[in-house]
Amino acid sequence: MKAVLLTGLRQAQLQEKPEPELPEQHWVLLRTKVAGICGSDLHYFISESVGGEKVPYPCLVGHECSAEVVRVGSAVRQLQPGDRVAVEPSISCGVCDQCLAGRFHTCRKIKFLGHPGELDGCLAEYFVMPAGNLIKLPPSITLEEAMLAEPLSIALHALNLAGLGPNDRVAVLGTGPIGLCLIMLLRHQGLSQIFATDRSEARVRAALQAGASWAASVEQEDVVQEILSRQPLGLEAVFEVSGDQEAIDQSVDLVRPGGRIIQVGIPVPERVSYQIARLRRKEVTIINSRRQNRCLEPALELIQDKKIEVSWLLTHRFRLEEAQQAFTTAADRLDGVLKAAFVL
Numbered sequence: 001m002k003a004v005l006l007t008g009l010r011q012a013q014l015q016e017k018p019e020p021e022l023p024e025q026h027w028v029l030l031r032t033k034v035a036g037i038c039g040s041d042l043h044y045f046i047s048e049s050v051g052g053e054k055v056p057y058p059c060l061v062g063h064e065c066s067a068e069v070v071r072v073g074s075a076v077r078q079l080q081p082g083d084r085v086a087v088e089p090s091i092s093c094g095v096c097d098q099c100l101a102g103r104f105h106t107c108r109k110i111k112f113l114g115h116p117g118e119l120d121g122c123l124a125e126y127f128v129m130p131a132g133n134l135i136k137l138p139p140s141i142t143l144e145e146a147m148l149a150e151p152l153s154i155a156l157h158a159l160n161l162a163g164l165g166p167n168d169r170v171a172v173l174g175t176g177p178i179g180l181c182l183i184m185l186l187r188h189q190g191l192s193q194i195f196a197t198d199r200s201e202a203r204v205r206a207a208l209q210a211g212a213s214w215a216a217s218v219e220q221e222d223v224v225q226e227i228l229s230r231q232p233l234g235l236e237a238v239f240e241v242s243g244d245q246e247a248i249d250q251s252v253d254l255v256r257p258g259g260r261i262i263q264v265g266i267p268v269p270e271r272v273s274y275q276i277a278r279l280r281r282k283e284v285t286i287i288n289s290r291r292q293n294r295c296l297e298p299a300l301e302l303i304q305d306k307k308i309e310v311s312w313l314l315t316h317r318f319r320l321e322e323a324q325q326a327f328t329t330a331a332d333r334l335d336g337v338l339k340a341a342f343v344l
């Protein structure tokens with residue numbers, strides 16, 4: 001089969017690989033239909049080390065996807081060839097302390113689709129997953145929407161952790177697809193004071209389209225000053241969705257005393273820093289949001305019920321043969337890209 005492999009710094013190549021086997025009777029062979037490039041996939045493209053760990057090239061990444069069932073293991077009852085599915089990318093053990101506490105996303109033995117060293121990803125013609133990770137799609141959800149349900153689920157998890165009320169004032173720093181999903185979810189929850197920032201002009205415009213009450217580029221304006229001139233007491237919550245040190249510093253400036261910073265973006269370096277005196281004096285709570293926990297089905301329901309419109313986020317479609325161009329476009333934010341995806 002054809003697969004996109006990251007083979008080194010800023011190198012994405014189409015290569016031939018053997019089709020995966022079903023490892024156990026409850027697994028399913030899937031044909032990839034739409035596979036998005038996530039910001040976390042890009043980290044393995046733009047940096048040779050992520051979070052202090054060296055990237056083990058070559059790697060087959062990708063975890064945001066919709067797929068079609070090709071073959072099911074002998075123990076699979078609820079799915080059959082031809083079914084269209086959304087994919088929960090995280091496989092948890094179900095028996096460790098974290099799983100027993102309902103924290104499946106911090107499972108001690110977690111295996112994640114397309115996480116180097118754990119499972120091969122979905123940027124290929126075929127991949128395998130346990131049947132329990134697959135959600136059969138209703139006819140009203142498109143394959144593109146089903147792929148976008150995954151980034152929406154990440155935003156939904158972060159929103160759930162934040163515990164906001166409808167009158168809270170918030171900021172979303174970084175308005176790529178997950179930041180944009182967050183803005184739409186915040187709107188849907190009834191919040192109206194949503195301040196958004198990004199580096200890219202296209203993403204600032206997209207933030208307004210998603211429902212931000214104010215949005216600006218950090219390249220053009222002193223965004224902290226602009227936001228605090230509108231909200232002098234500061235914000236109840238700041239979602240840091242970029243992973244950049246600059247935005248982490250801004251989140252400390254923007255949050256009001258007693259407020260919270262929700263860290264959603266994944267910093268590429270092993271360490272980031274906070275102005276601890278300001279953080280401590282304001283008694284700020286920092287909430288780390290990791291991937292998501294059982295949020296894919298609720299995300300699909302929001303899409304199905306037309307509560308959240310995600311399809312406009314997919315701006316760039318590529319064939320597997322265009323792997324290098326796809327990764328470069330997404331990594332360098334070329335051509336106003338929001339979400340780039342392979343469509344097979």
Ligand SMILES: [Zn+2]
Pocket residue numbers: 038039040063064
């Ligand atoms: Zn992702």
Ligand SMILES: [Zn+2]
Pocket residue numbers: 092093094095096097098099100107108109110
């Ligand atoms: Zn577990």
